[in-house]
Amino acid sequence: MAIHKKEEFSTKEQHLAAFAKAISHPARIAILSVLAKRNQCICGEIVDVLPLAQSTVSQHLKELKNAGLIDGETDGPRSCYCINWKAFEKFNAEFHSLFEKLKEANAKCC
Amino acid sequence: MAIHKKEEFSTKEQHLAAFAKAISHPARIAILSVLAKRNQCICGEIVDVLPLAQSTVSQHLKELKNAGLIDGETDGPRSCYCINWKAFEKFNAEFHSLFEKLKEANAKCC
DNA sequence: ATCGTTAATCGTATATTTGCGATATATAAT
DNA sequence: ATTATATATCGCAAATATACGATTAACGAT
Structure with a gap:
């Protein structure tokens, strides 16, 4: 690839x-689901699932x-995460x- | 990696x-913006931008x-794309x- | 038939992501 | 002090993604 071109786009697009x-x-979506269901903590629990x-x-x-997208802090020997x-x-x-901006721009053009 | 694990997650998560x-x-977001603004066609126009x-x-x-996310069909020697x-x-x-499901699950758990 | 234009594809180089086992670190328990 | 437990990090392998130039294919115009 040699050079990354990502930084040549707008900050908003990059963000x-x-x-x-x-x-x-999918693993990260699954992790978010587990965190939402149990509200907080875990890690070993996530590994189990x-x-x-x-x-x-x-x-x-x-x-x-x-x-x-998530916060995490150590709690003794284990790590506690939450959304x-x-x-x-x-x-x-x-x-x-x-999405709305795209639709708006589209409505304007034709 | 040897084995991809993606297919071990739910279809919804994969999708x-x-x-x-x-x-x-960012390039693909930029492409969507151009397509929205001009409604259809292009390709060379996208390259120019x-x-x-x-x-x-x-x-x-x-x-x-x-x-x-987009459709495309050939129109003579050029390709016409639209969202x-x-x-x-x-x-x-x-x-x-x-997002709503995560919030709901979270509200229920505590 | 030849030439020019447009865009897809091929081949290649490099970077990044995904995944794992092994190790290191930090804490709790004995 | 030793041991067990939990998790982050390191090192590695393989897969994917990103980017480009060169080539090919497909068409229109001359």
């Missing part, structure tokens, strides 16, 4: 794309955390706004 | 993840088409429904 990337793997190794789950959690509802809501609004 | 993946690159080579744009178009609003709407609804 939304990054959000979408965070939920672009998913068909993935502990290290892999840990990696997916890290990506969700980097994207800001960052504010960020999630923001993503939802952003995506919905893209 | 939504695939949709999200389609818009997980984006900071990417023709072959790269063609690849991104293919991915959007595979995801069902598949129905599919896009469906994705929007699906994503929104995930």
